[in-house]
Amino acid sequence: xxxxxxxxxxxxxxxxxxxxxxxxxxxxxxxxxxxxxxxxxxxxxxxxxxxxxxxxxxxxxxxxxxxxxxxxxxxxxxxxxxxxxxxxxxxxxxxxxxxxxxxxxxxxxxxxxxxxxxxxxxxxxxxxxxxxxxxxxxxxxxxxxxxxxxxxxxxxxxxxxxxxxxxxxxxxxxxxxxxxxxxxxxxxxxxxxxxxxxxxxxxxxxxxxxxxxxxxxxxxxxxxxxxxxxxxxxxxxxxxxxxxxxxxxxxxxxxxxxxxxxxxxxxxxxxxxxxxxxxxxxxxxxxxxxxxxxxxxxxxxxxxxxxxxxxxxxxxxxxxxxxxxxxxxxxxxxxxxxxxxxxxxxxxxxxxxxxxxxxxxxxxxxxxxxxxxxxxxxxxxxx
Amino acid sequence: xxxxxxxxxxxxxxxxxxxxxxxxxxxxxxxxxxxxxxxxxxxxxxxxxxxxxxxxxxxxxxxxxxxxxxxxxxxxxxxxxxxxxxxxxxxxxxxxxxxxxxxxxxxxxxxxxxxxxxxxxxxxxxxxxxxxxxxxxxxxxxxxxxxxxxxxxxxxxxxxxxxxxxxxxxxxxxxxxxxxxxxxxxxxxxxxxxxxxxxxxxxxxxxxxxxxxxxxxxxxxxxxxxxxxxxxxxxxxxxxxxxxxxxxxxxxxxxxxxxxxxxxxxxxxxxxxxxxxxxxxxxxxxxxxxxxxxxxxxxxxxxxxxxxxxxxxxxxxxxxxxxxxxxxxxxxxxxxxxxxxxxxxxxxxxxxxxxxxxxxxxxxxxxxxxxxxxxxxxxxxxxxxxxxxxxxxxxxxxxxxxxxxxxxxxxxxxxxxxxxxxxx
Numbered sequence: 001x002x003x004x005x006x007x008x009x010x011x012x013x014x015x016x017x018x019x020x021x022x023x024x025x026x027x028x029x030x031x032x033x034x035x036x037x038x039x040x041x042x043x044x045x046x047x048x049x050x051x052x053x054x055x056x057x058x059x060x061x062x063x064x065x066x067x068x069x070x071x072x073x074x075x076x077x078x079x080x081x082x083x084x085x086x087x088x089x090x091x092x093x094x095x096x097x098x099x100x101x102x103x104x105x106x107x108x109x110x111x112x113x114x115x116x117x118x119x120x121x122x123x124x125x126x127x128x129x130x131x132x133x134x135x136x137x138x139x140x141x142x143x144x145x146x147x148x149x150x151x152x153x154x155x156x157x158x159x160x161x162x163x164x165x166x167x168x169x170x171x172x173x174x175x176x177x178x179x180x181x182x183x184x185x186x187x188x189x190x191x192x193x194x195x196x197x198x199x200x201x202x203x204x205x206x207x208x209x210x211x212x213x214x215x216x217x218x219x220x221x222x223x224x225x226x227x228x229x230x231x232x233x234x235x236x237x238x239x240x241x242x243x244x245x246x247x248x249x250x251x252x253x254x255x256x257x258x259x260x261x262x263x264x265x266x267x268x269x270x271x272x273x274x275x276x277x278x279x280x281x282x283x284x285x286x287x288x289x290x291x292x293x294x295x296x297x298x299x300x301x302x303x304x305x306x307x308x309x310x311x312x313x314x315x316x317x318x319x320x321x322x323x324x325x326x327x328x329x330x331x332x333x334x335x336x337x338x339x340x341x342x343x344x345x346x347x348x349x350x351x352x353x354x355x356x357x358x359x360x361x362x363x364x365x366x367x368x369x370x371x372x373x374x375x376x377x378x379x380x381x382x383x
Numbered sequence: 384x385x386x387x388x389x390x391x392x393x394x395x396x397x398x399x400x401x402x403x404x405x406x407x408x409x410x411x412x413x414x415x416x417x418x419x420x421x422x423x424x425x426x427x428x429x430x431x432x433x434x435x436x437x438x439x440x441x442x443x444x445x446x447x448x449x450x451x452x453x454x455x456x457x458x459x460x461x462x463x464x465x466x467x468x469x470x471x472x473x474x475x476x477x478x479x480x481x482x483x484x485x486x487x488x489x490x491x492x493x494x495x496x497x498x499x500x501x502x503x504x505x506x507x508x509x510x511x512x513x514x515x516x517x518x519x520x521x522x523x524x525x526x527x528x529x530x531x532x533x534x535x536x537x538x539x540x541x542x543x544x545x546x547x548x549x550x551x552x553x554x555x556x557x558x559x560x561x562x563x564x565x566x567x568x569x570x571x572x573x574x575x576x577x578x579x580x581x582x583x584x585x586x587x588x589x590x591x592x593x594x595x596x597x598x599x600x601x602x603x604x605x606x607x608x609x610x611x612x613x614x615x616x617x618x619x620x621x622x623x624x625x626x627x628x629x630x631x632x633x634x635x636x637x638x639x640x641x642x643x644x645x646x647x648x649x650x651x652x653x654x655x656x657x658x659x660x661x662x663x664x665x666x667x668x669x670x671x672x673x674x675x676x677x678x679x680x681x682x683x684x685x686x687x688x689x690x691x692x693x694x695x696x697x698x699x700x701x702x703x704x705x706x707x708x709x710x711x712x713x714x715x716x717x718x719x720x721x722x723x724x725x726x727x728x729x730x731x732x733x734x735x736x737x738x739x740x741x742x743x744x745x746x747x748x749x750x751x752x753x754x755x756x757x758x759x760x761x762x763x764x765x766x767x768x769x770x771x772x773x774x775x776x777x778x779x780x781x782x783x784x785x786x787x788x789x790x791x792x793x794x795x796x797x798x799x800x801x802x803x804x805x806x807x
Binding site for chain 1: 384385386424430431432433434435438442496497498500535540541543546547549550551552554555556557622625631633634677678679680682683684686687688690691694695697720721722724726727730731733787
């Protein structure tokens with residue numbers, strides 16, 4: 001006769017079983033809770049030159065003070081008067097090249113004419129969490145001449161700790177457009193924002209107030225998207241920025257950088273290129289580069305993919321004709337993505353003066369050109 | 384890519400062994416498979432990924448838990464019995480009309496909340512007893528209840544899978560109402576009648592009196608209906624008229640349940656709460672494990688492998704491929720299917736179809752995953768409501784509505800430009 005397998009005697013005791021489960025749960029909760037807490041409170045270093053003027057979003061909407069929505073605005077004023085430009089990175093904290101380009105600007109930029117404002121962590125709360133099911137890396141380590149720099153790789157959305165719960169259906173204010181519930185925590189679906197709105201709407205409102213108060217002439221929102229997304233390697237712009245963007249695109253073409261122009265759809269609400277264009281006097285545009293670490297077709301997700309942009313699944317998708325950029329086994333490294341952003345920012349700043357007259361001119365130096373970046377490493381431009 | 388294939392094989396093997404040989408609960412099988420995926424891909428125990436993934440469906444879990452509390456409260460005070468008896472007393476002579484009304488009733492919560500699970504949990508317990516009393520067998524009842532709830536999730540105004548796809552391809556969720564109605568209503572009416580009418584009896588007055596027993600003449604106090612009236616009011620005021628801020632479904636369920644104290648019946652609170660949580664614990668466990676599983680699929684590249692594999696098939700059969708892979712992925716999560724597969728398929732179909740109509744069709748394909756095990760949330764809860772075990776019996780009975788829906792969705796996408804020409 002077959003002997004029946006019996007559970008160990010101590011496991012038959014319900015109290016013992018429950019205690020074992022409780023200890024296991026507490027152990028996992030303790031370990032991961034500490035990891036999430038450390039991530040939420042981690043502040044990456046941004047080494048602005050000594051004496052750089054730093055403002056905060058809460059200066060433009062006091063209710064953000066002391067919250068995770070408050071963030072630094074780095075101000076670079078030239079000795080001569082000229083135009084003004086705002087560059088935002090980190091609207092989506094999982095779009096590495098946008099965030100990194102803004103950091104490179106803060107650490108290297110010198111402005112001789114006009115004023116340039118840089119916000120590297122536009123949705124600061126997005127840098128304190130990762131989006132579930134995306135398996136994103138928390139930190140990206142970049143070697144520099146002065147040691148390894150750690151940059152945060154966050155989430156597309158505000159941390160639920162700061163804004164929760166999501167509605168089933170997000171109704172955009174003021175258009176009334178319906179979006180999926182999770183988009184309520186997406187800064188780039190929350191413009192123009194409102195003072196008494198939810199957390200993300202208040203961040204959007206502060207940015208709008210900042211633009212209005214400082215009469216910003218040009219606003220550039222830096223993004224990345226998956227290689228299968230149609231609007232990559234492009235500028236999506238408000239219709240008032242058409243002339244500027246046309247001239248800038250021609251100049252970028254001359255430099256060997258193809259940058260498509262897409263006009264912001266009038267019925268797609270909440271985005272910088274639509275609402276900041278409609279609710280402020282700024283010329284609003286959004287730039288996208290291709291980041292395979294964000295796509296649905298990507299293979300294993302890790303920091304290396306975010307930096308090197310090499311992915312065999314995308315090579316296959318490219319061969320099948322599903323991508324909107326040329327893509328091969330060399331990938332799309334962060335140097336190329338930051339290079340595109342930084343070169344385009346410089347060209348747009350120059351174009352402001354050509355298109356609207358001398359009083360709008362912005363003159364700046366110190367930033368790497370596209371070719372400087374693709375022949376080196378982003379770490380060479382971090383202090 | 385080899386590492387991703389290895390991870391896929393190991394995860395599938397661990398799941399299969401634990402599920403079919405060891406016969407562990409599905410939530411544990413999925414969690415162990417996810418853990419194995421972490422280990423084999425060199426990510427150690429990957430505790431951070433497992434916990435992060437398990438938070439994916441926190442909101443859904445709260446909806447399920449609170450909806451179950453609401454259902455147990457109205458069951459305890461006798462509202463469920465009252466509603467099903469009143470419906471049967473009024474409509475027993477016209478089974479076809481009654482069946483269609485029941486299906487529309489079944490669809491309503493999904494239309495407003497966007498969740499088939501919430502629909503089964505809230506109205507399933509009212510509809511299922513009436514169907515059973517009509518003479519429809521329990522398996523068909525479970526299938527019809529789940530199907531109504533799933534179609535409700537796809538019907539306008541709130542279709543979450545479509546909203547997720549729209550977000551991924553930057554298409555505004557506007558002008559979807561008519562195409563979604565045309566997609567859902569014919570299926571709802573046709574399949575309900577095909578599956579239910581044959582089995583539903585046209586009862587006589589005597590039969591219904593005998594069937595209901597003492598309930599046939601019982602007078603029900605209006606106070607029994609207070610929790611249901613409050614719930615409907617809250618949903619209508621927040622979602623339809625938008626007169627008060629949206630307080631989210633969990634709070635609506637809890638507030639409505641609290642009104643059960645005004646029913647005049649004794650409400651054993653602690654026992655009811657315990658019973659509710661106990662009833663939905665397995666479903667909540669499955670949801671947490673599904674979140675872990677998808678997170679590890681993403682981490683290891685298994686997700687990309689599946690998507691790239693789907694896209695690599697000939698473009699001419701792309702829509703058919705979507706009709707097979709989306710419900711299959713929906714077996715893990717219908718929302719995951721919409722997000723992971725729906726977005727790339729939409730982008731691939733962008734040039735050849737009218738994208739609004741195509742997204743409607745793709746959302747229906749993803750929704751059919753709510754029938755497919757292991758997760759099969761709507762189906763499992765419907766089976767439990769109708770008292771059917773094992774769930775595989777409901778799956779077999781649901782093959783017809785699943786197949787018809789998928790064929791209809793394929794046709795919808797194939798003829799999207801013509802449909803758009805008429806509707807949009």
